[in-house]
Amino acid sequence: MKKVLSLMNLSLVLGLCSLLLLNCKETDGRGSPLEPGGFGNYPRSKVPAELVGGYWQVGSFSMTQYNNYDGSYAGNANEIATGYRFVNADGDAEQYFYWTKTSTYCRDQILGYRKGTVVFDTQKKTFAFYAASGNYRRYDACGSSQTPGYGLKKAYGAEDLFPAYKAEYSNWEIVKENGKTIWRIKFEDNSKLDFTRTEEPK
Template sequence: MKKLFFLLSFVTILSTSCKDDDTQSEQWDDSPRTEVPSDLTNAIWQVGSISFGNFWDDQGQYVGAGHDGAIRYYFKGDGTYEMYSYISVRSYNCLTQSYTYMKGTVEVNGDKITFHPVEGKYKGADNCASSNNFERPIKEDEKSKFAKTYQWEVAEGNDGETHLYMLEDGLAAEPENILIYDNEM
């Protein structure tokens, strides 16, 4: 059920994704990229969590988790990527959701991968305060927070499954700083 929810969320974002225009076409042409190694492609890399706290209504019916979220990456061999992020927070029957969709190019040099966002969008949804609902393209000055370099490795984990491990440049290699993505394909 959880996978279905994320799939539907991401399909919604994809179906309303940004349209190319001349400016975006130039940005794509100017954005640095390298070929992406095959161990990163042909996979959907996802990390997610769900809270231990849950909510029930006054009739004893389950309403949902206190919060949950996921980040997904899809890399293509031509040096492009797509990133999806979903975060939700619940307070009883009120649910606030945040979606981020980003497309861009990547440079892979050895064990380093650098993300160069080109286009994307934000969407917010709040079922208790519709004035908080919005959908808009990501602004030029906001792209920089997604332009990051990570150390990466695809390896077998203790669970026997293949994972993508990413550590943002400048952070200590402590367990809480290492993002571990599962291959969902």
């Protein structure tokens, strides 16, 4: 009887030790969504093999080239670009965002960066990015006058992270055109977003 009780006590102690070890293991950035700089513990799926590892970017800008009053080139009047990097096949991802607007001597820019998880539904052809952490920088100036906080890195607040913010697309496909792989999002009006691979965000 004593042997049976001793074995039961030993099993109980070993079980408790195992639970403690499991709770203390490294999270690899995927644990608590509140973990600074983590990818978050949000829904995730396998990423299509063709997309893993590279930067996928789509962007647009105005056809107007903007000039200052003295005739010097000031840049495009408006530019916007979004990009993703699928860090691994397990659903960890990064999102990049660039926006700029030029008018007279004033130029505004926002550079955004988020980390999170992604879900590719290969049956429904839907895509979702769940933002867990991130930061942005804003550059805005008129001539040589810069606003306070110019270029400083600021953390995104709850309103810019999941669940308040989630990027979603539907009707995606991966196509080969002119020797290039394109991650394409098609819309009902026949317009499309073509994400093309680049070595780094540009």
